Amino acid sequence: MSAALPVKTWNPTRVQNLVRHKSGRYYARIFANGKETWKSLKTDILEVARVKLREISGSIEKAAHAGHAEQREKMKMEDCRVIFTNGSTTDLVCAEGVS
Secondary structure (H helix, E strand, O other): OOOOOOOOOEEEOOOOOEEEEOOOOEEEEEEEOOEEEEEEOOOOOHHHHHHHHHHHHHHHHHHHHHHHHHHHOOOOHHHHHHHHHHOOOOOOOOOOOOO
């Protein structure tokens, strides 16, 4: 009697940071700020997944850069916009004399 082989849940693709679930859906696996982030691309078509991967990875990298700018206390307007649209809930302290 032979032992049953385990079923692979995730299959790698030729595209970096793109994996395919056994259901056929594609997922983005992105690293930002030393953390791994998984996002469903909600498609089972490789070409569509590639386009969505570029969009998602760009937005995650912008958000990571904006978070670092907030810590450095050197922010550009683009960083403020990214933080605001992502709903970052950090405590902001006004300078003295500002109401």
